[in-house]
Amino acid sequence: MQNLWYKNAIVYSLDVETFMDSDGDGVGDFPGLTQKLDYLAGLGITCLWLLPFYPSPNRDNGYDVMDYYGVDPRLGTLGDFVEFMHKARERGIRVIVDLVVNHTSIAHPWFQEARSDRNSKYRNYYVWSDNPPPADPKHIAFPDVEDSLWDYDDKAGAYYLHHFYKEQPDLNIANPAVREEICKIMGFWLELGVSGFRIDAAPFLIQGIGIPDAKPEDLEGFLIEMREFLVSRRADAILLAEANVDADQIGVYFGNGDKMQMLFSFLLNQHMFLALARQDAATLVEGLKILPDAHHTCQWLNFVRHHDELTLDRLQESEIQEIFQAFAPEENMQMWGRGVRRRLPPMLEGDRQRVELVYSLLLTLPGTPMLRYGEEIGMGDDLSLEGRGSVRTVMQWSSKANGGFSSAPADKLARPAIDRGEYGYQKLNVTSQQRDPNSILSWMERAIRTRKQYPEFGSGKWKIVATNEPSVFAHSSQQNGNTVIAIHNLSAQPRTITMKSAEDPHLLDVFSDRPYEQMDCHSNSIEISGYGYRWFQVN
């Protein structure tokens, strides 16, 4: 019996910095997060993904690490981290942490030594060139700020490689000493009890673009080395890669069940938004069908939004425009011509029924669902903040100052709170939603509870169920003799559908957007409201 816990986890992603501030300095911290563990357990969360919390100059929201073995003093101490891990374990909540090893911060002592001394052992931890080739613009991650993959460092007397900001020099993954360091970092956090790692920027890590003489086979082989090391230290730990790649590249990351156990489902996510914009089920079906078959131990991590822009770069230009038109019509809502910098509810103009529809899809599509903090209460964004900052405002706990996130003066917060309008904390917060049985939070708790009772959705063998309505997406999933079916109406008009393949199924309603009349068990014609959803157990 294998322990495939991640196949039916309920994952929640958060940034310690913006979740809960316990000491009033304006910055979220580990003691604050620890206080909120009962809230998370009550919501039904079983696994947290923590964004980088390591010491960092914070050029890129902590994705520029200057010490892999510590906690940023703004967020607490290593002791606070261990207390948090202990309390999370008591509540049955696992923790996975970000492993940001495509690059370090420029302030990392390795880089400081490397640039100061050509003979330092750290020189070869990075990638240098006297004469770098011109950059292919499609390899530049942040095109509004950077125009090259190489920057000249006076002290080093050479150019160094960086795929992201120039303050994030790329590590030389072709150097065995760097690979050893990476394993050592994993070993450290595993020893402190984490259940795995999110591998940041995985394709950049292993494609080796810019690294002279790097052989792709060798670099890809590092994913196997990481996995072997991981399970040698902790058998049930997982690797989750951030790899937004085309379908034909997915095998590079899943391997034959010997590399990453999980991948973020970027392709499905982008197809889902296109399907929502078009109100067309076939687009979603296509998103599922392009995914290659993977080893039975591999799993997709489904999401609606995360801390970055909603990237649409796997779609055609005209398809991106369809999504922009539907959900981000103004230029200020878009990013880099390929992404949306909004949270979901504002994209849907606050339409509660449609918001539920999307989270119902998240919870039933094949894979493991992930929520990002604030999604459970329908938090909005602040487009007056620069770039991806729009979706990184602090968690809204109550109607108190700063949404109850911190007692510091508002201008001292690590990131602002949304303090006006429909999405302001005065109106939209955890406390008021906990009092209201009809709130989105109450809905989410019930949805998660139901989803946990039907693990077939996460890990069963899925099939598309043909219907007579192009706007209705229907699929079934089967495991250990149990079958579930979910139907989603992507259009605003109510529909009555006929499921073409069902052999006289006896369907039991387990979750839906409203109470429906019990069906005659010998009919397979099913009613569904506009933007409605229904989950069934097949008897």
Ligand code: GLC
């Ligand atoms: C990943 C992170 C993003 C970060 C980048 C560089 O894409 O999600 O936030 O800026 O890596 O580390």
